Each structure stands twice: as C-alpha cells, then as structure tokens.
Amino acid sequence: MGLSTFKGGIHPYEGKELSEDKAIMKLEPKEVLVFPMGQHLGAPANPTVAVGDKVLVGQRIGEASGFISANICSSVSGTVKAIEPHLTTGGAMSLSVIIENDFNYTPVEGFGVKRDYKALSAEEIRNIVKDAGVIGMGGAGFPTHVKITPKDDNAIDYVIINGAECEPYLTSDYRLMLEETEAMIGGLKVVLSLFPKAKGIIGIEENKPEAIKKVKELVAGESDISVCELKTKYPQGGERMLIYATTGRKINSTMLPADAGCVVNNVDTMISIYMAVCESTPSIRRTLTVTGDAMNNTANVQVRTGMSYKEILDEVGGFKTTPEKIISGGPMMGAAMFDIDVPVTKASSALLALTKDEVAKYEPTACIRCGRCVAACPSNLIPQKMAEAAERFDDETFEKLEGMECFECGSCTYVCPAKKRLTQAFKQSRASVAAARRAKAAAAAKK
Amino acid sequence: MNVSAAPHVRSKDTTSSIMRDVAIALAPTLIFGIWNFNRYGYGLNAFLLIVICVVFCVGTEFIYEKLMKKPNTIGDLSAVVTGLILALNLPATLPLWIAALGSIFAILVVKMVYGGLGQNFMNPALGARCFLVISFAARMTAFPAEFPGVSVGVDTVATATPLTALKAGATVDVFKMFIGTTSGTIGETSVVAVLIGAIYLVARKVISLRIPVTFIVTTLVFVELFGGHMGDMNYLLAHLCGGGLVVGAFFMATDYVTSPITPMGQIVFGIIIGILTGIFRLFGGSAEGVSYAIIITNLLVPLIERFTMPKAFGKEAVKK
Numbered sequence: 001m002g003l004s005t006f007k008g009g010i011h012p013y014e015g016k017e018l019s020e021d022k023a024i025m026k027l028e029p030k031e032v033l034v035f036p037m038g039q040h041l042g043a044p045a046n047p048t049v050a051v052g053d054k055v056l057v058g059q060r061i062g063e064a065s066g067f068i069s070a071n072i073c074s075s076v077s078g079t080v081k082a083i084e085p086h087l088t089t090g091g092a093m094s095l096s097v098i099i100e101n102d103f104n105y106t107p108v109e110g111f112g113v114k115r116d117y118k119a120l121s122a123e124e125i126r127n128i129v130k131d132a133g134v135i136g137m138g139g140a141g142f143p144t145h146v147k148i149t150p151k152d153d154n155a156i157d158y159v160i161i162n163g164a165e166c167e168p169y170l171t172s173d174y175r176l177m178l179e180e181t182e183a184m185i186g187g188l189k190v191v192l193s194l195f196p197k198a199k200g201i202i203g204i205e206e207n208k209p210e211a212i213k214k215v216k217e218l219v220a221g222e223s224d225i226s227v228c229e230l231k232t233k234y235p236q237g238g239e240r241m242l243i244y245a246t247t248g249r250k251i252n253s254t255m256l257p258a259d260a261g262c263v264v265n266n267v268d269t270m271i272s273i274y275m276a277v278c279e280s281t282p283s284i285r286r287t288l289t290v291t292g293d294a295m296n297n298t299a300n301v302q303v304r305t306g307m308s309y310k311e312i313l314d315e316v317g318g319f320k321t322t323p324e325k326i327i328s329g330g331p332m333m334g335a336a337m338f339d340i341d342v343p344v345t346k347a348s349s350a351l352l353a354l355t356k357d358e359v360a361k362y363e364p365t366a367c368i369r370c371g372r373c374v375a376a377c378p379s380n381l382i383p384q385k386m387a388e389a390a391e392r393f394d395d396e397t398f399e400k401l402e403g404m405e406c407f408e409c410g411s412c413t414y415v416c417p418a419k420k421r422l423t424q425a426f427k428q429s430r431a432s433v434a435a436a437r438r439a440k441a442a443a444a445a446k447k
Numbered sequence: 448m449n450v451s452a453a454p455h456v457r458s459k460d461t462t463s464s465i466m467r468d469v470a471i472a473l474a475p476t477l478i479f480g481i482w483n484f485n486r487y488g489y490g491l492n493a494f495l496l497i498v499i500c501v502v503f504c505v506g507t508e509f510i511y512e513k514l515m516k517k518p519n520t521i522g523d524l525s526a527v528v529t530g531l532i533l534a535l536n537l538p539a540t541l542p543l544w545i546a547a548l549g550s551i552f553a554i555l556v557v558k559m560v561y562g563g564l565g566q567n568f569m570n571p572a573l574g575a576r577c578f579l580v581i582s583f584a585a586r587m588t589a590f591p592a593e594f595p596g597v598s599v600g601v602d603t604v605a606t607a608t609p610l611t612a613l614k615a616g617a618t619v620d621v622f623k624m625f626i627g628t629t630s631g632t633i634g635e636t637s638v639v640a641v642l643i644g645a646i647y648l649v650a651r652k653v654i655s656l657r658i659p660v661t662f663i664v665t666t667l668v669f670v671e672l673f674g675g676h677m678g679d680m681n682y683l684l685a686h687l688c689g690g691g692l693v694v695g696a697f698f699m700a701t702d703y704v705t706s707p708i709t710p711m712g713q714i715v716f717g718i719i720i721g722i723l724t725g726i727f728r729l730f731g732g733s734a735e736g737v738s739y740a741i742i743i744t745n746l747l748v749p750l751i752e753r754f755t756m757p758k759a760f761g762k763e764a765v766k767k
C-alpha cells in the first residue's frame with residue numbers, strides 16, 4: 001500500500017535527530033507564573049480571580065467569554081500577584097493573571113480523581129472538556145469543546161489524531177506518542193464515544209517508525225481504530241492535508257472538519273482530553289521541544305503552563321552561541337521572539353534557537369516566474385499572482401485568486417529562489433480581507 | 448536577535464544557482480558547436496561569438512543599471528544565460544559586431560526597458576535573434592557549406608541546413624543530425640549534446656518536462672499529419688533532430704519568465720508552439736520556425752494563464 005499524502009508540499013531539513021531520542025523531562029517552575037487570557041483562538045477569557053486571591057492547582061482563573069473561547073486554569077498553587085498586560089510569544093501584549101508560586105502544589109478539590117468515561121454522558125464529557133480549558137495544541141489553539149460539538153453527532157465518520165508532526169525540529173508529539181501512548185488512545189476512545197458512527201484514525205508520518213510500531217501494537221485489538229502511515233512531507237499535518245490523506249475527503253477554508261464528517265485533534269490535545277475526562281486534570285501542562293543548533297543541549301520537556309521560556313532555557317542548559325533567531329514553535333509557522341521572558345501557553349510547542357537566520361541571509365529579489373511556489377502550494381494556489389496582488393494592496397484580486405484558501409503554511413516562501421516574502425504578504429492581505437468581511441457583516445447586521 | 452515573519456527557513460535554491468545550472472546545462476551544446484564548426488574553420492569565431500554575447504549581455508545590464516541608478520542585478524546570472532542562448536542561435540560565421548549588437552538589443556530593448564528580469568514578455572535571446580534575422584538576413588543564414596548542391600532561393604551566400612535540404616527534397620542522414628555533425632547555428636545541430644544538458648536540468652528540477660515534451664510531440668504529430676510523408680520514419684526523425692527543435696524545446700520554450708506559471712498552461716503553451724512550429728516548417732518560407740513559434744506564443748502567455756488557473760484545494764467540496 002502506498003503512503004497517504006497530498007499534492008504539493010516541501011521537504012525542508014528535518015532537524016529531528018537533534019532531539020528525537022531525548023525522553024520527556026519534567027521541569028518545575030520558579031516563583032512567578034504568567035497566564036495570558038488570550039492563548040486560544042477566539043475571544044480572550046475573563047479573569048475570575050482578583051489580586052491577592054489564593055489559588056490552587058487546577059483552579060479556574062479565567063472564564064471563557066463566548067462560545068469560541070476557553071477557560072484558563074492555574075498550574076500551581078499560590079497568590080495572585082497582579083492582573084496586567086504581559087508580553088506573549090507572538091509579540092503582542094495580553095491581559096494576564098500573574099501568580100506567585102507557593103511551591104506546595106495544593107490541588108483543588110476533586111483534582112486527579114479517576115473517572116470512567118463510559119459512565120459519563122456525551123454532554124457531561126463535553127462540559128468537562130470545556131471546563132478543563134482544552135484547546136488545539138497543534139498551534140492554532142482552537143477550543144476543543146467546539147471541535148467535538150458538531151451539529152450532528154451521527155454525521156461524524158472519523159475521529160483523527162494528528163500525529164504527523166510535520167514541522168521541522170519538533171519532536172514532542174513523537175515523544176508523547178511513545179511515552180504516553182495509552183493516554184493518547186484513551187483520549188481517542190473518549191472522543192469516539194461521543195460519535196456513534198465514528199472510526200478512529202491515527203495519522204503518523206513514516207519518519208517515526210518507532211511511534212508507528214508502538215501505536216499499532218496498542219490498537220491491534222481495536223476494530224474501530226487504525227493507524228494511517230503518512231508520507232513525510234510538510235505540511236502533512238495541516239488539517240486539510242491530513243483529512244485528505246487519511247480519508248480522501250476535502251474541505252476548504254469556509255468549512256470545518258466536521259463538515260466533511262471528521263474531527264481532528266493533535267496528540268497533546270488528545271492526551272489533555274483524556275486527562276480532563278478520566279483523571280479530572282484540566283489543561284495545565286504542555287510538552288515542548290527545546291532545540292536548535294544554538295543550544296548547549298536539546299530536550300523534550302514537560303512543564304506547567306505559565307512558566308517562562310527563559311526558565312526552560314536555563315534549565316535545559318542555555319545557549320552555546322548567541323542565536324541569530326529564537327522561535328516559539330517550528331521554523332515554518334512559529335513566531336520569532338525578541339524577548340524570551342514570555343510564558344508557555346497551552347498552544348506553545350517549541351523553543352527553537354538557530355545560529356543562522358536564513359531569512360536575513362537573503363534579500364528578496366525579482367520574481368523569475370519559476371513556478372516553484374505553484375508546485376509547492378498544498379492549497380493548489382498561484383502564490384506568484386497572489387503576491388502581485390498583495391504587493392499592490394489589491395484585496396479584490398487577491399480574493400479572486402482564492403487567497404483566502406491560503407493557510408499560511410510557508411511552503412511557497414521556503415522554495416522561492418527569489419526569496420520573496422510571500423507568506424508574510426499573504427498574512428497581511430488575508431487579515432485585510434477578513435477585516436473587510438467582518439465590517440460588511442456587521443454593517444449588514446445593523447440594517 | 449532577528450525578528451521576522453514565518454517561515455524562518457529557506458531552500459538553498461536562488462535565482463543565481465538556477466541560472467548557473469542552466470549555464471552548465473548549455474555547456475555541452477556550446478562546446479560541441481565550437482568543435483563542429485572548427486571542422487569548417489569557424490571554431491575560433493564560434494568561441495568568440497559566445498564570449499562576446501555573454502560580455503555584451505552582462506555589460507549592457509550593468510551599464511544600464513548604473514545609468515538608471517538601479518540596483519545591480521548581474522549577480523543573478525540571468526544575463527549570462529541570455530548571452531549563451533543568443534550565441535547558440537547564431538551561425539558560426541557571423542561577424543562579432545553583429546553578435547554584440549544583438550546582445551545589446553536583447554538586454555536593453557527586450558529585457559530592461561520592460562523592467563528587467565521577470566517583467567519581459569518575450570525571451571530576450573530569441574527577440575534579439577529575430578531582430579538580427581530581419582536586419583541581417585543573409586549573414587544570419589550564412590551557414591558553413593554542408594549541402595553545397597542545394598540552392599536556397601536567390602541568396603547564394605546562404606547554404607542549406609539539413610531541414611532546408613529536406614524541404615528541397617533531398618534525403619538527409621538522421622544519425623548525423625542526431626550527433627550534430629551537420630550545419631546550422633552554433634547550438635542547434637547536436638541533439639545528443641542538448642539532451643545531456645536537458646537531463647541535467649530535469650534531474651536538478653530546474654525544468655519540468657511539461658513544456659518540452661508537449662512541444663516536441665505536437666510538432667511531430669503535426670508534421671506527420673500534414674507533411675505529406677505519412678509513415679516515413681526518416682522524414683519524421685529529420686524534423687525531430689533538425690531545425691533546433693530539441694534545443695528550442697528544452698532551453699528556450701522553458702524560459703521561466705516567458706512561459707506560463709500554471710501547470711495546465713504549460714501544456715497548452717507547449718501544444719501551441721508545436722502547432723505553430725509545424726505550420727511554419729511546412730507552409731512557411733523558412734524550414735525552421737522554432738524561434739518564431741516560441742516568441743509568438745510568449746505573447747499569448749497572459750491569456751493562457753487566465754484560462755488555466757487551477758482550482759484551489761477543496762474548492763469543489765460541499766458541506767455535508
């Protein structure tokens with residue numbers, strides 16, 4: 001059987017060998033933890049605590065402020081020191097609850113109590129996931145309770161675990177698939193229990209044979225769960241590409257996976273669902289890869305959310321040389337940081353420090369119409385023409401060229417020999433088109 | 448510390464590395480050309496023509512950008528490639544000053560005036576070749592004698608290439624044409640030398656086969672259907688090996704700037720050039736026609752692209 005995949009995509013240097021053999025290491029935070037209220041897609045949460053309040057591990061400190069929003073829970077016990085804007089990984093300021101750790105790690109009542117998901121109703125499970133503040137941990141941070149609450153439960157045919165981990169350098173999902181396999185599959189079973197007709201698929205790129213083997217062993221007896229081996233290619237883990245590779249179904253930007261009968265969750269998210277439902281533990285930890293050629297040491301670490309990147313860096317062993325670039329996340333879609341004293345959130349996936357910045361190395365030059373961007377685009381777009389429109393701020397043409405189907409994977413920019421900053425331009429145009437659409441919708445609503 | 452938007456990694460390919468690959472791929476063809484015409488005593492002149500074309504193409508770009516106070520772009524090596532391609536389109540007997548003039552024309556008129564690399568709508572080397580053919584018809588067809596018995600029109604300076612001989616009814620040696628020990632422009636005679644370079648370009652993923660294959664196949668089908676020699680293998684192979692079809696298909700029609708960027712458009716583009724080449728060869732005044740077919744189709748690229756836009760991934764999907 002051929003490996004499942006999609007058309008387009010790229011093969012960048014993987015860099016996984018730097019950290020793939022490092023077992024997950026647990027790190028504990030220092031005195032201060034920062035919890036940004038906006039760490040998911042959608043409306044930021046509202047703080048539910050006040051300065052001076054005592055909080056416990058697992059206690060809710062931020063409340064979802066709408067359907068597409070998520071709760072935030074404290075990962076330590078201690079005292080609320082301040083509620084103020086704090087720098088986040090993306091470079092923006094976000095209102096944050098700042099907690100002083102008392103190092104007792106006293107849990108809230110009921111924390112860690114074992115539960116059998118089979119004894120819970122679908123509604124109870126969804127409420128638990130919502131209360132636990134579980135969000136998509138693959139990067140976008142879409143609230144998970146929304147994803148697992150489609151219009152019609154019977155219309156869901158597949159629940160898919162995204163184990164592609166196609167971003168170069170990242171290995172934390174791989175380690176989790178090896179070390180917390182049971183919890184991941186447990187999470188899958190919890191989600192499958194919500195959808196009477198659904199089958200489970202675990203999509204893993206072929207460059208992780210150990211994980212494929214381990215997971216296959218564990219699901220051997222399960223008739224409704226299978227492992228789908230994926231071709232190693234970026235962006236194989238893009239939601240649309242993954243759904244296509246595993247089920248042959250296609251969705252576009254206006255659709256959710258549920259519109260194609262699918263629910264997709266990343267590895268860490270599935271484990272978080274399991275922990276929330278079966279172990280009464282809200283989403284308060286994150287597994288990250290700490291890597292890059294500027295590091296003294298590489299590692300896969302598991303930390304409490306709210307811990308500073310700087311503390312993680314110091315614990316792992318600091319920089320070997322001054323990095324030219326530090327990235328939160330992978331090199332394709334992660335955000336460059338100018339200050340690493342920012343907190344780890346539920347959506348953080350990596351701390352990557354590179355000695356050479358390939359972006360600064362090359363100046364953009366004229367497009368030679370080589371077509372490499374076209375061949376690489378997984379969305380089957382013509383980035384070269386979209387860039388012409390974006391450079392003229394011509395949103396109308398950009399939309400006509402289906403620019404809104406771009407999901408900013410960066411493949412076109414990676415391959416461009418003229419080193420044009422295509423994705424950056426698309427990000428701006430897409431934001432501008434989206435804003436115009438919102439304004440139009442708001443105006444229509446007023447009438 | 449640097450802060451810039453994702454992605455943070457870049458492939459190693461650059462415009463100059465691609466142009467360097469094209470130049471490397473052209474080397475067998477040009478070296479063969481020098482050797483081949485050396486047999487007629489024009490080896491040195493062929494070599495000097497190549498040098499002059501490169502020097503004048505690069506020089507024109509450099510001086511133009513200096514005068515216009517624009518950033519210097521000769522490092523992208525695209526002018527070198529233009530020079531090499533122009534040279535392989537010239538007869539080995541050509542006076543050097545004409546090559547220099549053609550080079551200046553290619554860069555100045557066809558490329559820079561339209562905004563430089565990426566903006567020109569016609570292949571600069573082919574544009575210049577056509578300019579030279581129009582201005583210096585006799586000199587541009589003064590090929591070293593290969594078929595002295597065949598007279599081509601009133602112009603006695605010109606001697607025939609295999610395809611003109613074929614058109615005049617002579618039988619030609621297809622094997623010689625494949626190897627390239629015949630007459631023509633510096634770079635059009637040897638199919639085998641071109642193929643060596645073409646394999647390199649395909650292996651390095653510099654070009655795809657879409658344009659060259661559709662172009663060549665279409666030309667051959669056209670010639671087979673309308674050439675009046677149905678079933679004559681020698682006739683068909685002569686058309687394949689002669690008149691710069693293969694070199695045009697792999698090195699000129701594939702010019703990024705002047706060919707469609709849409710994959711479907713590239714196929715349409717190849718087919719149109721193939722049909723035009725067939726028409727020019729069978730019904731036109733000259734026996735070759737490849738250059739004209741390419742530059743005419745270059746002009747159709749925006750139109751071809753408009754009608755061959757691919758459908759975005761998942762666009763046809765409907766919500767369940």
Ligand code: SF4
Nearest residue numbers: 367368370371373416
């Ligand atoms: S990859 Fe870059 S140079 Fe090539 S067509 Fe696309 S934008 Fe132009």
Ligand code: SF4
Nearest residue numbers: 377406407409410412
């Ligand atoms: S960033 Fe957008 S346009 Fe570029 S390859 Fe990815 S989806 Fe296509």
